[in-house]
Structures are given as structure tokens and as C-alpha cells.
Amino acid sequence: MARNETPRNASEYEQFAAEWQRRRKDGDRGAANWLLEPAGLPVDATALMQTLRVLGEITQDPTFAAARVALAGHGLVDADGKWKRHAILASELARDVCGAIADAIAAGVPERQAFAEAAVTLNVKAASFEAAVKRVRLLYQAYKAV
DSSP, X not given: OOTTOOOTTHHHHHHXXXXXXHGGGOTTTTTTGGGTSOOOOSSOHHHHHHHHHHHHHHHOOHHHHHHHHHHHHTTOBOTTSXXXXXXXXXXXXXHHHHHHHHXXXXXXXXXXXXXXXXXXXXXXXXXXXXXXXXXXXXXXXXXXXX
């Protein structure tokens, strides 16, 4: 579906938008935003991978090599050795959310509507409803690229 295409059932999309607006003042607003944020990791991924390699050489302990393999295996690091923006996709919960969106789309729900429903269900905090939907869409696109 093209980005600017209207969902087949625009009224449902509008209902999601109204529900999102209604929930704007909820105390738990944005509780699921950790699913949408880039990982705020305090260490450079390249430096960490190099440190693990050197520690493995010094100690001859294979668990350091295993840690490097785990970082790569979980898809946390990109080909350039940098943290992936959506490293959160290593979380089973994040993959489950994206899987539910994929299931809805496969069942015929328009993408935009599926993202809108997820934005409401997750109570995504954003400047606007469209921004909340966009955040969910970007996470889903990263999920599909993995």
C-alpha cells in the first residue's frame, strides 16, 4: 500500500485516531515506547566487539568469542559494526508485536490501519497520531528487513 493511500475503511482509521487522542493524558502514555526507541547503549559497538576479541585472546576463554557471536546472531550490530537502530528487535516482545501486525496485514487489514491500531494498543507517545503511526511503521519496516 502506498504511504498516502487511504485505508479501505477510513472510518476505522479515524476511530483509531480519536482513541489515540482520547488516551493522550493517560498516566501510562508511552509505556511501550521502549519498543520504538533506538537502543541507548553507552558503549560503541565496534569498541565492544574489539574488546571482546582481545579479551578472548588474552584469557583464551571461548565465552568472549561466544559473546561476539551472540551480538551478531541477535542482529544487534550492522555490517559496519554499529548498533542497529532497531536493536530492540532482539526482544521477543518486539518481534511478537511486529508479527501481530504482519498477521493483520496478511488477513487483509490495510497496512496503515494495522499500524494505527498498534499505535493505539501500545499507547505510543508522539507529537501527533500520524507521528505515532509512523514510529510503528518504521519498527515494522525494520522487522521486515531482518
